[in-house]
Amino acid sequence: MSNWIDVAAIDDFKYGTCRVVKTDDACIAIFNIDGRYYAIDNLCSHEEAELSTGKLERDEIICPLHGAHFSLITGEALTAPAYENLRIYPVRVNNGWLEVDTELQWDVA
Structure with missing residues (x-):
C-alpha cells in the first residue's frame, strides 16, 4: 500500500x-541535490538529532550533533559515531x- 504526500511544488523546492514531512509514524527529510530528490529518516540513528539541519556534502548529510555521515542514496551510516542505518x-514528481511515500x-541490507 502507498501513501503519497505532497512535499512541495517543484518550482519552489x-x-x-x-523539506521535512511529519506523519503519525515518521519524520522524513527530503533533499533536493541538483534536481535529484532523496528522502530519509530525519532523526540521526545515533542521538536523534534532526538531520534536516545538518550540512550537505555531495550525496551525504552530516549530523549537526556529532558529525556522523549518512548516504542520502542508501541511508547507510558511513562514519562513527552512528552505526545504525536510516x-x-x-519520491516522485507528479x-x-x-x-x-x-x-x-526500505532498510539498508
Missing part, C-alpha cells in the same frame, strides 16, 4: 534545500509536485 523512502520504506 530549490537545489541544495531540504530508512529511505520513495503534475509538478514532489511527493514522498510515507508508507513504503
Whole structure:
C-alpha cells in the first residue's frame, strides 16, 4: 500500500534545500541535490538529532550533533559515531509536485 504526500511544488523546492514531512509514524527529510530528490529518516540513528539541519556534502548529510555521515542514496551510516542505518523512502514528481511515500520504506541490507 502507498501513501503519497505532497512535499512541495517543484518550482519552489530549490537545489541544495531540504523539506521535512511529519506523519503519525515518521519524520522524513527530503533533499533536493541538483534536481535529484532523496528522502530519509530525519532523526540521526545515533542521538536523534534532526538531520534536516545538518550540512550537505555531495550525496551525504552530516549530523549537526556529532558529525556522523549518512548516504542520502542508501541511508547507510558511513562514519562513527552512528552505526545504525536510516530508512529511505520513495519520491516522485507528479503534475509538478514532489511527493514522498510515507508508507513504503526500505532498510539498508
